[in-house]
Amino acid sequence: MKASVVNGFGQGFHVEDVDIADPIGREVLIDVKASGLCHTDHSVATFLDLQPFPAVLGHEVAGVVTAVGPEVVEIAVGDHVAASLIQFCGRCAKCLSGKTHQCLHPEVTQRDASQPPRLSRNGEPMGQFAGLGGFAQQALIHENQLAVIPDEMPWAQAALLGCGVLTGAGAVLNSAAVQAGDTVVVMGAGGVGLSGVNGARIAGASKIIVSDITEGKLKLARRFGATHTINSVSTDPVEEVLRITGGGADHVFDFVGARPVTEQGLRMLGKGGGLYLVGIGGNDAGVEVATMSAVFNQHSVQAVSMGSSNLKRDLPMYAALYLQGRMNLDDLVSKEIALEEINEGYGFLKDGDLARVVITNLS
Ligand SMILES: NC(=O)c1ccc[n+]([C@@H]2O[C@H](COP(=O)([O-])OP(=O)(O)OC[C@H]3O[C@@H](n4cnc5c(N)ncnc54)[C@H](O)[C@@H]3O)[C@@H](O)[C@H]2O)c1
Ligand SMILES: [Zn+2]
Ligand SMILES: [Zn+2]
Structure with missing residues (x-):
């Protein structure tokens, strides 16, 4: 598949061929339909030391499910989903008291070192920012980072739910x-x-x-x-x-x-x-x-x-508020671009008048 890769600080985003694994355990494979350009991805690509390179960034992502791992229970092939960078286990004391945004074991949403990487390039493992890697044609994500949204939700608006809106x-x-x-x-x-x-x-x-x-x-x-x-x-x-x-x-x-x-x-x-x-x-x-x-x-x-959010409750709630006309997401989508245009997309955001630029052309 095609993914936009960051190879090092300040080196920009470049579309390359990247291999993505099949889902195992509780993983869900999606065809990405929209991916928002959050300021944080730009910071990670330029100075914020959160993610080793090479890596696929992009953490405001929505898409349609194409395959699920054998242990997935909440999500099915064909579902429309929006993702969030909140990672929670669902079993620790914080999660059980409703504070999934303070989860003590977010690592359970990731593969461990003994498992093959989710993303690789020419056989070498690659980073997947926040467990999402949304600047790509496909993404392989733990089901705890995904919420099912109504089919009538437009893709660009849906993508923004998981970071900008949630936060x-x-x-x-x-x-x-x-x-x-x-x-x-x-x-x-x-x-x-x-x-x-x-x-x-x-x-x-x-x-x-x-x-x-x-x-x-x-x-x-x-x-x-x-x-x-x-x-x-x-x-x-x-x-x-x-x-x-x-x-x-x-x-x-x-x-x-x-x-x-x-x-x-x-x-x-x-x-x-x-x-x-x-x-x-x-x-x-x-x-x-x-x-x-x-x-x-x-x-x-x-x-x-992340707005002290519980993504499983809040993402569908914001989608419903949007569809009822009670939450303005349309004016957040200022410009739609192609996967190849991320560098230009962040440039557009500097002009000051745009709220969000969203990748919707992933062909
Ligand atoms: N805490 C979290 O969980 C979390 C999650 C997501 C994003 N963020 C952060 O939130 C911030 C906002 O993200 P964004 O995507 O909306 O960024 P953005 O760049 O789109 O928006 C920042 C806005 O601040 C304005 N601004 C700059 N200087 C100002 C000043 N002196 N006074 C008033 N306004 C000023 C800019 O004109 C711009 O409209 C970023 O720092 C991002 O990294 C935090
Ligand atoms: Zn963000
Ligand atoms: Zn937890």
Whole structure:
């Protein structure tokens, strides 16, 4: 099959012939129908040391099942599925208490060293990022990383469910458990942040304030349900949030992950407010919390992984909300490209006005 391979940091994505194994155990083979370009794949390909190379990246993936391993119970040939990079065993104390996103044994979703690799090139094993490797014509994935979605779900929108949507909407609905009437700030209106806006609207937030550095993103954010937008280049976002909320917000979501932005987020909090760290910057990203002020104001700071999501419950739920017209995924799909165009696709995202670029031509 054809797959887009990264051979080393900064070397870009190149389509090559890659061999994919037959499913064993609880593995599911899918024909990939759509694969989203998340910012994290770009970071992994350029500086973030998460995945040895050569490797197939791509972790926002949807497709149709073509074969299943002998122990697969929840998924059948012909099912439409969306994947997520959350890996869980289903048996540890965290999983059994419903916190599959904190699973203690995610490695059970992977093959061990004694088994042949899922992906290989000329007989040499290759990496499969996050157990998915979605930048390819086919993907071999553990069934715990897949959820069945309705057949009527369009492929590009379905692909985005597993990372951008799960993370952004989940941060609001699960991690922060935003209540109707709460005030919400979303910093950074990329694919993840806009999904956070979707979540805040579904939760019934009274004010949804979005800051970004490009007017195009702010315009998009209003389409998703932002009640107020702030261009943080021309306006001080902290002063503006304090003014709009009358003293500070209940929930501030940092979908950027740069130290100055995170520090601004902390200063936007109202009494009892929570700051949620989602964006992943470089090693210098972070924030200092002054204990006295935090205690006096009852502030909290929470790091959020994958929107504290349970993918088996949440992916079908978001698909249903989309099909009912209650979640905007159409405006997340800004551009559709071919597998060969990933380098150009990440270039398009730099222009600032696109939410997500999705590979839908895998021929
Ligand atoms: N924690 C997790 O589990 C998790 C999961 C997925 C993605 N992420 C991370 O979330 C972040 C967002 O992902 P994405 O795909 O939406 O990225 P993206 O690049 O599409 O969006 C980032 C947005 O932030 C805006 N921005 C940049 N600087 C800003 C500033 N100073 N103030 C306000 N806005 C600013 C950009 O204009 C852009 O719209 C990335 O860092 C990604 O790695 C985290
Ligand atoms: Zn992602
Ligand atoms: Zn577990």
